[in-house]
Amino acid sequence: MNDLAPLLTPEGRALLDAVRGTAPADELAVATRLRRDHPAGLVSAALGQARLRQRAEAKFGAEDARRMFFTPNGVEQSTRASVAAYRAGRMKELGVTAVADLCCGIGGDAVALARAGIRVLAVDRDPLTAAAARANAEALGLTGLIDVREADVTEVDTDGYDAVFVDPARRGGRGRVFDPEAYSPPLSWAVAAALKAPHAALKVAPGIPHEAIPAQAGAEWISDGGDVKEAVLWFGGSTRNDVRATLLPGPRTLLGTGLPNPAVRPLGRYLYEPDGAVIRAHLVAEVAQELDGGLVDETIAYVTADALRPTPYATAYEITDQLPFNVKKLKALLREREVGILTVKKRGSAVEPEELRRKVLPKAQGPHSATVFLTRVAGAPTMLVGAPAPTATAAGGS
Numbered sequence: 382m383n384d385l386a387p388l389l390t391p392e393g394r395a396l397l398d399a400v401r402g403t404a405p406a407d408e409l410a411v412a413t414r415l416r417r418d419h420p421a422g423l424v425s426a427a428l429g430q431a432r433l434r435q436r437a438e439a440k441f442g443a444e445d446a447r448r449m450f451f452t453p454n455g456v457e458q459s460t461r462a463s464v465a466a467y468r469a470g471r472m473k474e475l476g477v478t479a480v481a482d483l484c485c486g487i488g489g490d491a492v493a494l495a496r497a498g499i500r501v502l503a504v505d506r507d508p509l510t511a512a513a514a515r516a517n518a519e520a521l522g523l524t525g526l527i528d529v530r531e532a533d534v535t536e537v538d539t540d541g542y543d544a545v546f547v548d549p550a551r552r553g554g555r556g557r558v559f560d561p562e563a564y565s566p567p568l569s570w571a572v573a574a575a576l577k578a579p580h581a582a583l584k585v586a587p588g589i590p591h592e593a594i595p596a597q598a599g600a601e602w603i604s605d606g607g608d609v610k611e612a613v614l615w616f617g618g619s620t621r622n623d624v625r626a627t628l629l630p631g632p633r634t635l636l637g638t639g640l641p642n643p644a645v646r647p648l649g650r651y652l653y654e655p656d657g658a659v660i661r662a663h664l665v666a667e668v669a670q671e672l673d674g675g676l677v678d679e680t681i682a683y684v685t686a687d688a689l690r691p692t693p694y695a696t697a698y699e700i701t702d703q704l705p706f707n708v709k710k711l712k713a714l715l716r717e718r719e720v721g722i723l724t725v726k727k728r729g730s731a732v733e734p735e736e737l738r739r740k741v742l743p744k745a746q747g748p749h750s751a752t753v754f755l756t757r758v759a760g761a762p763t764m765l766v767g768a769p770a771p772t773a774t775a776a777g778g779s
Contacts, residue, residue, distance in 0.1 A: 385509065385512045387422075387423050387426060387512060388423075388430060390457075390751075392423065393423060393776065396415065396424065396700070397425060397430060397431065398514065399415065400415070400427050400431045401431060401447060402426065402435075403749070405432075406432040406462030407712055408428055409430070412428060413525055415427075419594075420659060427591055430639035433451035433453065433455075434447055435537055436456050437449065437456050437459075440456070440459055440461045440489070441462050441468055442462060442521075445462065445492075446460075449516075449520055450487070450513045450517055450520065450651075451487055451513060451677050451696055452487060452509055452510055454508060456737060458486060458550070458551075459729060460489050462492075462719075463629050464603055464605055464610050465494075466493045466497075466760050467627070467632055468490070468613065469493040469496070469499065470497060471615075472494065472499060472544060472580070472715070473498065475617070475618055477503075477543050477544040477580055478499060478500060479499065479500040479541070479542045480494050480500070480502070480545070480546050481501075481504070481540060481542040481578075482494065482501050482503045482504065482546045482548075483504050483539075483546065483548075483571075483574065484534055484547060484548045484549055484566075485504055485505045485511075485514050485529070486509075486510060486514065486552050487490075487510060487514050487517060488514030488517040490548065491527050491529075492517060492521055492613065494546070495518070495523040496524035496526075497558075498526075500528075501526060501527045502528050502537075502539075502542060503518075503529045503530070504530045504537050505529075505534075506564050508531055509570030511529055511530070513529075514527075514529045515529040519583040526676035533535075533569065533694075534547075536565060539574065539577065542732070544578055544579065544581060544582070545574055545577070545578040545582075546583075547566075547571040547575065547581070548584040549565055549567070549571055549585075549587055553621060558646050561593050564585075566584065566626045571583045571668045572598075572614075573583075575598075575616040578616075578617070579617050579618075580613055580615075580616065580617035581615070582613050583613065583614070583616060584611055584612075584613055586611075586612065587610070587611055587658075587661050588661070588669040594614060596726045597616060597621060598615060599616075599620035600612060600615070600620055600624055600625075601613045601623070601625045601662075602626050602627070602657075602659060603628075604627075604656055606627040607656060607657070624637035624663070625639070626661070626662040627658065628693055628694065631693070634665055635662075635664055635668070637662065637664050637667060638667060640667055640670060642666055643665065643669035643670075643676045643684070644675045645678060646674070646676070647685075648677060648703055648765070649700075650686045650687055650689075650700060651685065651686050651687070651697065651698065651699055652677070652683055652684070652685055652698045652767065653668065653674065653683065653684040653686065653692075653698075654683060654695065655668050655684065655694060655695040656695060659694050665682050667694075668692065668694050668695050669684045671693070672684055672686045672692065673686055677756065677758045677759070678758055678760060680729060680757070681729045684752070685737050688742070689770050690770070698752055698769055698770060699767050699770045700765050700767040702714060702765070702767075703730070703763060703764075703765055703766075704763065705762070705763060705764070706730075706732075706755070706762040707764070708737070708740055711753065711764055711766075712740070714766065715746065717744060717750065718747070718749055719749050719761055720746060720747070720749050720751045721742075721746050721749065723752075723753065724750070724752045724753070725738050726752065726753070726754050727754070727755040727756065728755075729757045734765050737753070737755065741753075750768065751767070752765075752768055752769065754767075
């Protein structure tokens with residue numbers, strides 16, 4: 382589909398209602414029936430849009446997704462609604478009233494900003510993508526706050542806007558792009574655009590090297606439900622040089638304090654697995670200090686401690702056994718403990734978790750469960766056996 386216009390007509394909207402929720406197995410029969418009374422191309426477009434809406438529910442929720450319009454790339458690359466809403470909230474707290482959203486895609490971030498009461502200029506150079514953003518502003522009743530413009534972002538005048546938001550494309554013909562200067566537009570251009578405004582936020586890949594972060598920016602890594610979703614470079618106000626990890630839902634934010642790397646210490650009773658945003662932000666030391674713990678190995682982001690302390694920034698496991706890497710010994714131990722459900726995690730090990738699970742637990746052997754960590758302890762390949770601590774999800778933090 383390279384034109385949304387037919388779907389925005391009364392006939393197109395009626396077809397979208399008619400095909401809502403169509404299962405893949407039923408598409409051929411539904412298409413055959415509808416083509417008796419409607420153009421074949423319009424029926425195909427409606428079914429394609431229905432599939433995209435179903436995929437988009439995970440990011441946007443069913444209520445919004447069933448009203449919005451998507452492109453395949455738009456579904457894949459859009460910000461999750463919870464993350465966009467959090468970021469828009471931060472903009473609101475900074476006093477931002479008008480944002481130039483450059484590389485707006487299908488408008489997910491513009492929607493979140495508008496719902497926070499912020500006026501948005503949403504710009505994208507792709508005609509279909511800009512059309513989707515415009516249709517979404519209308520579908521969600523936000524046309525009074527979102528002005529969509531089809532243009533090259535490098536040619537847009539952002540004067541009159543007190544903030545700039547840039548979400549450059551990080552995918553090319555061969556997949557993900559890891560070099561920030563290979564983004565479209567490049568990170569250097571986005572930084573220059575950011576520095577022209579009182580406030581700015583640049584969305585970047587969470588794997589961005591810390592040395593690539595501009596000196597004028599603060600950096601924030603955001604996870605949602607334990608999955609790291611993005612990093613944001615913040616410009617303006619008091620955000621300069623801030624390093625933070627934010628966990629959603631919540632939000633709970635851990636602010637860096639410049640601590641040195643934690644010391645390595647003997648394995649304690651508990652092992653803490655920091656949230657991915659904490660690890661990406663290089664804030665494991667702050668978590669270790671909160672837990673009065675240390676690292677199991679100087680190169681591994683597992684924290685160990687003797688006491689169980691609730692923290693939102695790490696998941697706690699009670700360790701019952703520490704073994705040198707030995708598949709036969711692990712298999713015997715699991716059989717002895719009557720373990721039938723096994724979770725395998727790894728950090729600093731080349732062994733694939735599913736491969737090990739098949740070797741040591743080819744079939745259910747009992748009613749109990751266990752978690753095995755493949756890692757290094759003080760430099761030695763090690764297997765740690767344990768289970769989630771009962772209070773690991775207790776609330777805390779800021």
